Amino acid sequence: MNDWNIQSRSHHCQACQAPFSDAEKYHTVLSDAKSDYSRLDVCEKCWQAQYAEGAKDRKGFISYWQGVYEAPPPTPPEAIKRDDAESLLRKLIAVNDPQFVAAAYILAVMLERKRQLKIKEQLRLEGRRVFIYEQPRTGDVFTITDPGLQLDQLDAVQHQVAQLLEHGLNSPAPAPGQAMAVGAAVAAGEYVPVA
Numbered sequence: 300m301n302d303w304n305i306q307s308r309s310h311h312c313q314a315c316q317a318p319f320s321d322a323e324k325y326h327t328v329l330s331d332a333k334s335d336y337s338r339l340d341v342c343e344k345c346w347q348a349q350y351a352e353g354a355k356d357r358k359g360f361i362s363y364w365q366g367v368y369e370a371p372p373p374t375p376p377e378a379i380k381r382d383d384a385e386s387l388l389r390k391l392i393a394v395n396d397p398q399f400v401a402a403a404y405i406l407a408v409m410l411e412r413k414r415q416l417k418i419k420e421q422l423r424l425e426g427r428r429v430f431i432y433e434q435p436r437t438g439d440v441f442t443i444t445d446p447g448l449q450l451d452q453l454d455a456v457q458h459q460v461a462q463l464l465e466h467g468l469n470s471p472a473p474a475p476g477q478a479m480a481v482g483a484a485v486a487a488g489e490y491v492p493v494a
């Protein structure tokens with residue numbers, strides 16, 4: 300299972316392929332597909348006809364919810380210059396480098412506090428806490444694994460996050476100091492709690 304992942308909301312029903320229209324109600328089923336999460340978005344009709352019955356008994360079922368589709372704006376007005384916490388989180392997930400697992404977790408917590416992400420579900424998979432967040436505007440779903448940070452590691456990871464927010468992901472690495480070391484240790488599952 301991936302430690303992190305984004306499942307975008309589909310723009311059409313994945314059963315009948317009809318495009319969703321603005322403000323249309325849709326249904327989402329999230330399930331566990333071996334090495335990853337799989338997301339299925341379907342329209343009301345298909346839901347009633349094929350899925351409503353026994354949805355929760357499907358193999359690997361994790362979560363179900365209903366949403367209201369919001370058509371994307373014609374041109375993303377702020378997407379270009381904004382390198383905020385959310386876009387940084389998306390980039391970290393995209394590069395899929397274990398040294399950023401702890402930073403991604405902290406970013407998700409920050410975004411949840413700012414109400415830019417909503418917790419949909421909290422699970423325990425293979426002994427680790429997994430949070431499923433939704434970006435309410437786009438309907439995208441982020442799955443983030445709790446790296447199990449110790450209190451004494453928080454400072455270093457927060458420092459790493461601050462550096463990334465300030466300098467971005469592609470600028471010269473934020474000094475391979477403590478923060479990176481902690482990130483790597485967390486990723487490798489070698490947390491050393493200091494008594």
Ligand SMILES: [Zn+2]
Pocket residue numbers: 312313314315316317341342343344345346
């Ligand atoms: Zn449909």
